[in-house]
Amino acid sequence: MWAALDYLVRAIYTTFGSLDAAAIHPVRATPMVIRAVLRRLVIVLPLTLASLAMVFVITRLLPGDPVFLILGEQSDAAQRAQVRHQLGFDQSLPVQFWHFIVNFARGDWGTSLVTGSPVMDDLKRTAPSTFELATLSMILAIAIGITLGCRAAVRPGGVVDVLSDLFSAIAISLPTFWVGIVAIYVFYVQLGMVPPPSGQMDPSIQQPVFRTGMLLVDSLLAGKLDAFGSAFAHAILPVATLTFVLSAPIVRQTRSEMQQALASPYVEFAELCGLPGSTVVRYALRNALLPIITTIGVLYSITLGGAVLVETVFGWAGLGQYAVQAVTSSDYFAIQDIVLVTTLFSVVVYLAVDALHALADPRIRH
Amino acid sequence: MTLTRAWRNAPLIAGGLIVGIVVLTAALASFVAPYDPEMAVPAQSLLPPGPHHLLGTDASGMDVFSRLVFAPRVDLLIAGLGTLISFAVGVPIGLVLGYGRGIWSDVGMRTFDVLQALPFFIVAMAIVAMTGQNTINVIWVVALVNIPIYVRLVQAQVLSHRERQYVRAARSIGNSRFRILWRHILPNVVAPAIVQTSVNLGWAILLTAGLSFVGAGVRVPTPEWGIMIAEGAGHLITGQWWLAFFAGLAASTTVFGFNLLGNGLQRILQR
Amino acid sequence: MSSAQPLVEVRDLSVVFPTDQGPVRAVEHVTCRVNRDEIVGLVGETGSGKSTLGRALLGYVRPIGRVTGGQVLFEGQDVTRMSSGKLRRWRGSKASIIVQNSRSALNPVETIGSQIWAVHKAHAQVLQDRSAVVEQALKEVRIPDPQRVARSYPHQLSGGMVQRVLIAMAIVNRPRLLIADEATTGLDATIQATVLDLLRDLVTSERMSSVVVTHDFGVVWHYCSRVMVMRGGVIVEEGPTRQVFENPQHPYTVQLVRASALGSRSA
Numbered sequence: 001m002w003a004a005l006d007y008l009v010r011a012i013y014t015t016f017g018s019l020d021a022a023a024i025h026p027v028r029a030t031p032m033v034i035r036a037v038l039r040r041l042v043i044v045l046p047l048t049l050a051s052l053a054m055v056f057v058i059t060r061l062l063p064g065d066p067v068f069l070i071l072g073e074q075s076d077a078a079q080r081a082q083v084r085h086q087l088g089f090d091q092s093l094p095v096q097f098w099h100f101i102v103n104f105a106r107g108d109w110g111t112s113l114v115t116g117s118p119v120m121d122d123l124k125r126t127a128p129s130t131f132e133l134a135t136l137s138m139i140l141a142i143a144i145g146i147t148l149g150c151r152a153a154v155r156p157g158g159v160v161d162v163l164s165d166l167f168s169a170i171a172i173s174l175p176t177f178w179v180g181i182v183a184i185y186v187f188y189v190q191l192g193m194v195p196p197p198s199g200q201m202d203p204s205i206q207q208p209v210f211r212t213g214m215l216l217v218d219s220l221l222a223g224k225l226d227a228f229g230s231a232f233a234h235a236i237l238p239v240a241t242l243t244f245v246l247s248a249p250i251v252r253q254t255r256s257e258m259q260q261a262l263a264s265p266y267v268e269f270a271e272l273c274g275l276p277g278s279t280v281v282r283y284a285l286r287n288a289l290l291p292i293i294t295t296i297g298v299l300y301s302i303t304l305g306g307a308v309l310v311e312t313v314f315g316w317a318g319l320g321q322y323a324v325q326a327v328t329s330s331d332y333f334a335i336q337d338i339v340l341v342t343t344l345f346s347v348v349v350y351l352a353v354d355a356l357h358a359l360a361d362p363r364i365r366h
Numbered sequence: 367m368t369l370t371r372a373w374r375n376a377p378l379i380a381g382g383l384i385v386g387i388v389v390l391t392a393a394l395a396s397f398v399a400p401y402d403p404e405m406a407v408p409a410q411s412l413l414p415p416g417p418h419h420l421l422g423t424d425a426s427g428m429d430v431f432s433r434l435v436f437a438p439r440v441d442l443l444i445a446g447l448g449t450l451i452s453f454a455v456g457v458p459i460g461l462v463l464g465y466g467r468g469i470w471s472d473v474g475m476r477t478f479d480v481l482q483a484l485p486f487f488i489v490a491m492a493i494v495a496m497t498g499q500n501t502i503n504v505i506w507v508v509a510l511v512n513i514p515i516y517v518r519l520v521q522a523q524v525l526s527h528r529e530r531q532y533v534r535a536a537r538s539i540g541n542s543r544f545r546i547l548w549r550h551i552l553p554n555v556v557a558p559a560i561v562q563t564s565v566n567l568g569w570a571i572l573l574t575a576g577l578s579f580v581g582a583g584v585r586v587p588t589p590e591w592g593i594m595i596a597e598g599a600g601h602l603i604t605g606q607w608w609l610a611f612f613a614g615l616a617a618s619t620t621v622f623g624f625n626l627l628g629n630g631l632q633r634i635l636q637r
Numbered sequence: 638m639s640s641a642q643p644l645v646e647v648r649d650l651s652v653v654f655p656t657d658q659g660p661v662r663a664v665e666h667v668t669c670r671v672n673r674d675e676i677v678g679l680v681g682e683t684g685s686g687k688s689t690l691g692r693a694l695l696g697y698v699r700p701i702g703r704v705t706g707g708q709v710l711f712e713g714q715d716v717t718r719m720s721s722g723k724l725r726r727w728r729g730s731k732a733s734i735i736v737q738n739s740r741s742a743l744n745p746v747e748t749i750g751s752q753i754w755a756v757h758k759a760h761a762q763v764l765q766d767r768s769a770v771v772e773q774a775l776k777e778v779r780i781p782d783p784q785r786v787a788r789s790y791p792h793q794l795s796g797g798m799v800q801r802v803l804i805a806m807a808i809v810n811r812p813r814l815l816i817a818d819e820a821t822t823g824l825d826a827t828i829q830a831t832v833l834d835l836l837r838d839l840v841t842s843e844r845m846s847s848v849v850v851t852h853d854f855g856v857v858w859h860y861c862s863r864v865m866v867m868r869g870g871v872i873v874e875e876g877p878t879r880q881v882f883e884n885p886q887h888p889y890t891v892q893l894v895r896a897s898a899l900g901s902r903s904a
Contacts, residue, residue: 047480058489062496173622175572175592177579178614181599185607196603269742272697273756273806274729283744290746298483305487305576312580313599323488327495328581339492342485350483362746362790 037359040351047351049101051343056100059336060089066332104340110333114325119337122322127341128213129200130318133310134303136239141246142296146289148247149254153262154281164251171248176306180241180313187237195233197314202230238314242306246299253295257288290361297353301346378630381564384623392438399432403589412606422608424597426587430608433589434616440590441617444501445570448508449563455509456516457559461552463517464524475521481514490573491582504583508570519562523555557635564628568621575617591617642713643670644813644846645694650707650717652689652698663689663702665870671814671846676837678861678878679850680893686870691816691850693717695732696724712813730760733807737819739799743791749775749802750787756806774805778835797828801835808839815840815847822851833860854897858882866890 059066067080067089084090088099103109109119152161180197187193200215201207208215208222216235219227261267261284270280308320315321319338326334358364391398400420407427415422421430463474490507497503527533528551536550571591577583578592586593591613598610652664663686671677671694681687692698693709696716708715716727728734736742744752750771757770768787775783778801791799800820807815817836821829837860840847849861857864857878864882865875866889874887885891 043476050477058493058496062493066496169625170618170622173568173572173625174618175575175579175595175614177576177592177599178595178610178618181595181602181610182614185602185611189603189605189607265736265738265741266744269736270744270755271725272692272695272728272734272736273759274725274727274733275755275759276725279755279759283747286746287744301483301485304485308487308491308580309576323491324580324582327491330495335492335495339485339489342488346483346485347480350480363792 037355040355040358044348044351047347048344051340051347052101052104053097055336055340055343056097058339059332060096061093109337112326112334113331114329114334119334122334123319123337123341125213126317126319126322128318129215129316130304130307130311130320132214132216133235133238133242133316133318134300134307136235137242137246137306138296138300138303140239140243141250144243145247145250146254146292149251149256150258150281150285152251152255153258156259161255164255168248168251171244172252174245175309176241176245177309177313179244180237180310183237183241184313194237195230197237199315199317200231200234201227202234205230234314238310238316241313242303242310245306246303249295249299249302250292253292254288257291258284261285261288290357293353293357293360297350300349300353304342304346375630375633377626378634381623381626381628381630384619385627388438388620388623389442391435392442395436395439399429399435401429401432403428403433403436404587405429406587412601414606415608421612422606424594424609425601428587430594430612433594434612436589437591437594437613437616438620440501440584440588441571441574441620444505444508444574444584445567447505448570449512449566451505451509452512452566453516453559453563456513457520457555459513460517460520461524461555464521465528465551478514478517478521482518486511487573487576490577491580494577494582499582499585501584501588504574504577507577508573511573512566512570515562515566516559519558520555523558524551527551527554558632561628561632561635564624564631568624568628571617571621571624642673644673644712645671646708646710647690647694648708648710650690650693650709651705652686652693652702653705654689654702662870664693666707667870667872668707669865669872669875671848672863673813673846674841674844675863676840676847676849676861678857678864679848679867680852680854680857680864681867682852685867687850687852687867688818690867691818691848692734694814694816694848695728695734697728726760729756729812730810731812732814732816733810733812734816734818735800735803735807735820737822739803739820740791740796742803743799745791747790748787749789749791749794753787753802753806753809757809760810770809774809775802777808777839778802778805780805796824797832800824800828800832804832804836804839808843808845811843811845813845815845816850817847818850819852820849821856822853829856836860854882854893858897866893 067084067087071079071083081090088096091099107120109123111117112119112122115122148160148164152158152164155161184197188196195202205227206224208218208224208227211218211221215231216228219225219231262281264284264287267280267284270283275283304320307318308323310316311318311320312324319342322334323338325331326338395403405428407423409427410419410423411425411427413419413423415430419429419431421434423429424433459474459478463471463478466474490511493507493510494503497506533550574583575590575592575595578590579596581596583592584590586597594613595610595617598606598608598613601609647667647669650664650667651662654661654663665686667686667690679687679691689698689702693704694711694716696709696719698704704717707717709717711727711732716724719727743749747755750768753771753774754767757774758764768784771787772783775786780786780798780801786794786798786802791802794802803820815836820836821832824832833856836847836849839845849856851857861878863876864878865872866881866887867873868889874881874885874890881890882894885894
């Protein structure tokens with residue numbers, strides 16, 4: 001079996017893995033672009049399997065009896081044996097794994113012990129809110145981070161440089177949830193500038209019809225401006241907190257990459273040719289952005305973790321809050337599926353960003 | 367690495383000072399703390415900072431300052447052990463992957479590339495939920511999450527040194543791979559790994575605090591920064607800010623100290 | 638040997654670089670000139686200050702250098718005291734430079750065409766048709782299949798081709814002065830000759846002046862009518878090439894001449 005796996009890996013690799021044009025293989029005629037994207041696509045399937053395996057290991061193989069968690073401490077041996085048989089935990093590992101994969105593919109993701117509804121429904125209900133929060137924050141963090149980092153590198157020693165260096169050095173040391181709490185105290189308790197941190201919207205206002213699950217979008221689609229206003233106001237602090245924390249590493253990396261780019265020979269030559277300053281900066285930025293794109297892919301996993309913390313602090317009814325609830329009440333199936341979904345999503349995002357990088361860099365593309 | 371050069375290194379001194387103070391506080395907590403950190407005195411609950419309780423008391427009447435002083439013990443222990451384990455596991459893996467050639471080495475590298483994209487916080491929460499909420503498990507989780515960082519760092523270093531002149535020279539006179547790794551490449555790899563360790567210690571503290579905050583880390587009533595912030599969060603709206611604030615300040619300062627230290631170390635060790 | 642006003646006149650120029658070991662005097666009280674319609678060689682070894690002097694003719698002393706004295710008068714205007722805006726308009730249009738490591742001098746993520754166009758656009762009074770300008774520039778440097786090359790990226794071209802692209806960028810705005818800073822060092826001998834021939838043809842046909850900065854006396858012999866020998870930041874000898882070569886006065890020049898391939902062949 002290992003030999004078969006070895007053969008499979010080698011086949012995939014020699015077909016798509018090598019960028020070395022000297023190797024002779026039948027797909028050499030395929031343009032590099034297609035190959036770069038295909039290579040990532042091909043990896044999706046084994047990565048999915050690997051993610052499933054990882055979740056399987058975490059939820060079944062680690063020390064700690066899942067049945068114990070499901071039934072609680074008051075259960076007796078007979079009850080546990082029955083549940084164990086019901087869930088198929090008494091079968092051999094490969095068989096269990098097979099059932100696991102099949103159930104996942106079929107969409108049978110188990111029922112939440114807390115909410116009583118199928119986990120998939122719970123996820124559909126909560127995931128969009130987290131997506132809303134995470135995406136808004138990431139976009140803002142990228143915009144702010146790259147702008148500041150660029151400015152800091154172009155004018156070293158200037159106000160922007162010194163302040164952003166200080167800010168980012170401090171910001172990466174702060175616990176995300178603490179930032180949220182301090183923000184609540186300052187802006188709500190003391191200044192009263194924002195609504196109470198108790199969810200995504202004022203409960204007295206009627207929620208819009210569930211279309212995408214994202215309150216800001218749905219209220220706009222339904223034309224309910226009071227709902228939109230309330231959702232917007234409630235979103236300010238959570239988004240600001242997450243943006244604050246995410247922008248710090250982006251600022252630092254942009255500044256560092258831009259500094260490198262500005263010190264490179266092509267920038268010097270561009271100046272010797274008398275190109276305007278804005279063009280020179282643009283030249284440097286286009287080069288500096290490439291490694292930053294890759295970092296943003298990795299940053300996404302940090303965003304998810306940050307979202308969990310921010311949602312807990314602000315009572316934001318998203319996937320993060322659901323995850324915390326699942327973990328603290330040992331909601332077995334919910335935990336399993338949350339890890340699975342977030343892992344798969346992160347992997348897809350990472351691969352997509354990686355492919356984007358390959359497409360954006362002409363040295364890889366041609 | 368002369369003493370005078372170290373002396374002019376501001377981040378190193380500042381970072382070292384902060385970390386040193388925190389470690390000392392943790393070690394001498396019993397002497398510094400005026401009260402028992404886990405002694406609940408309900409009659410004295412929710413007192414603001416004052417002469418008897420420097421930083422106030424929490425909902426159970428426990429002295430905030432005392433808890434704050436004992437908290438680094440837990441956080442540093444978890445962060446320290448966890449980072450140590452991930453270093454001990456990650457560095458050898460990185461060495462092997464970086465030096466090996468062939469497809470499996472390549473696959474290994476790409477695997478760890480993708481691993482860094484996993485939602486580590488959620489995975490960490492899940493593992494603690496599955497294995498039980500105690501300090502040992504949190505240590506294992508912290509270790510696990512940090513392994514890919516070391517693997518990638520070391521692997522990148524090995525790759526960059528592998529083709530350099532001195533390594534090729536060593537290879538050509540017939541040194542075994544192991545010997546080359548050990549004597550030539552490892553010393554160059556250790557420096558960035560040490561710098562990374564300082565930074566990782568800071569991250570480990572944030573991870574521990576975060577896990578404890580959501581209830582998937584260390585158990586209550588252990589004095590720990592994340593737990594203290596969680597307890598304090600509920601009282602924020604009623605105006606009792608001191609519970610959550612000082613714990614967060616302490617944690618932030620400690621992590622900042624580790625970051626500065628890493629910065630300072632980088633200046634010395636990497637020229 | 639024109640007695641008319643020189644194109645560039647360097648008067649008592651000194652350039653200093655601050656380093657960890659203290660200030661380095663790269664150029665010390667140098668006085669020289671570049672006449673119109675001539676190709677001058679500036680020869681010396683690494684560290685002699687020739688590159689610094691070459692770039693000083695553009696008013697460029699690298700981010701950390703400083704002009705501590707003297708002037709560089711280009712058609713009467715002192716480039717060392719020009720405002721940065723005026724200087725930027727000067728470079729690439731009145732005077733331009735070709736550097737040694739050509740591939741790293743080009744932006745790796747932009748096409749050749751867009752980079753040539755950028756140089757034209759930065760200085761042109763009237764913008765012409767983009768593809769016409771680019772194609773014309775590439776044809777002038779004798780690059781075959783200019784349309785394909787214009788669409789290519791620097792890493793896709795050979796070393797000699799990239800060097801020619803640099804020349805194309807340097808002459809697209811018809812400067813008065815073209816500085817070739819070790820432009821062919823590192824290239825194969827045959828390619829070196831081709832590039833230098835091209836350079837010479839362009840310079841003479843467009844009535845430009847050129848300063849060829851090099852450590853190779855052989856290059857000077859074949860392409861420069863006049864030569865300046867530099868050592869330790871000072872010009873130790875100068876004069877018509879043949880004269881300096883056959884009758885070197887300064888001991889250092891003697892060494893240089895002997896060391897060059899020609900020296901071993903001369904009678």
